[in-house]
Amino acid sequence: MSLVRCDGIVQIYKARDVELVALRDVDLTIEAGETVALLGPSGAGKSTLLWLLAGLLRPSAGRLWLDGTDLGRLDQRRLDRLRATRIGMVLQQPARNLIGYLSAAQNVAFAQRAAGRDRRRAAELLRRVGLGDAGGRPAGSMSGGEQQRLAVAVALANKPGLLLADEPTSQLDEESGTRVVELIKRAAAADGTTAVVVTHDAAVSRALSRTVTIRDGRVGAESRRGEDFVVVGREGAVQVPPEYHHLLPPGSMARIEELEDGIALRRAEA
Numbered sequence: 001m002s003l004v005r006c007d008g009i010v011q012i013y014k015a016r017d018v019e020l021v022a023l024r025d026v027d028l029t030i031e032a033g034e035t036v037a038l039l040g041p042s043g044a045g046k047s048t049l050l051w052l053l054a055g056l057l058r059p060s061a062g063r064l065w066l067d068g069t070d071l072g073r074l075d076q077r078r079l080d081r082l083r084a085t086r087i088g089m090v091l092q093q094p095a096r097n098l099i100g101y102l103s104a105a106q107n108v109a110f111a112q113r114a115a116g117r118d119r120r121r122a123a124e125l126l127r128r129v130g131l132g133d134a135g136g137r138p139a140g141s142m143s144g145g146e147q148q149r150l151a152v153a154v155a156l157a158n159k160p161g162l163l164l165a166d167e168p169t170s171q172l173d174e175e176s177g178t179r180v181v182e183l184i185k186r187a188a189a190a191d192g193t194t195a196v197v198v199t200h201d202a203a204v205s206r207a208l209s210r211t212v213t214i215r216d217g218r219v220g221a222e223s224r225r226g227e228d229f230v231v232v233g234r235e236g237a238v239q240v241p242p243e244y245h246h247l248l249p250p251g252s253m254a255r256i257e258e259l260e261d262g263i264a265l266r267r268a269e270a
């Protein structure tokens with residue numbers, strides 16, 4: 001059984017009279033222990049997918065399973081419990097993950113309240129993100145980069161089954177970014193934590209086991225073990241990757257040629 005299964009997820013935001021389709025028919029499965037980089041241009045729908053996986057949003061259509069549990073069937077109380085015990089989340093703005101007047105150590109302890117205190121793990125996590133000596137400092141007094149590292153420690157405090165991180169290295173230098181990636185990989189190897197990380201950082205995506213690229217609200221491409229693939233979506237839709245747009249620009253006509261093991265697309269002269 002997959003840890004995450006998205007089946008035809010659609011997310012529509014409604015603002016006044018305008019409807020915006022942020023995700024359309026997203027099908028995706030993620031196995032336990034995978035570390036997935038979620039890539040794609042700005043506005044593609046990456047954060048939206050993360051919020052849906054976290055149970056912070058309910059999809060407009062489609063179904064979403066976490067470890068066999070259909071999130072759509074949980075009432076709010078059960079969903080809150082599942083989030084507190086099974087999911088670790090790092091939001092895009094570092095300060096929003098933390099309680100500013102509590103110390104770094106207290107923030108980690110607060111995150112452990114639902115599953116039980118583990119002081120040794122808390123200290124170890126702070127050390128691994130390079131904040132071993134900063135446990136007593138109020139989170140609100142920390143720099144953006146320190147807050148980002150603390151947010152990752154907080155998100156991993158409970159050994160979550162699923163870590164969801166939205167650009168967790170955006171404010172970090174290379175060394176701190178590497179620490180965070182190593183911690184995520186360690187959590188996957190040691191605790192079986194599955195990670196989905198939205199990132200624009202090529203070093204982060206290279207370090208994780210799989211990439212999934214969202215474009216225009218759809219899963220357009222994937223790569224595994226360094227090999228790139230396009231994903232054939234519902235109704236056979238395939239997104240031509242931007243690096244081939246000079247050969248097949250959007251809106252151009254193409255001929256389909258059948259091959260033994262697939263098809264080729266050739267530009268037709270209009």
Ligand SMILES: Nc1ncnc2c1ncn2[C@@H]1O[C@H](COP(=O)(O)OP(=O)(O)OP(=O)(O)O)[C@@H](O)[C@H]1O
Pocket residue numbers: 013014015020021022040041042043044045046047048049
């Ligand atoms: N709360 C909201 N209300 C209305 N529209 C929204 C809301 N949140 C996101 N959107 C829109 O949905 C689309 C997808 O947004 P999303 O933040 O998921 O993209 P993203 O891939 O994470 O982008 P970025 O890399 O810039 O963070 C965008 O067009 C965005 O403007």
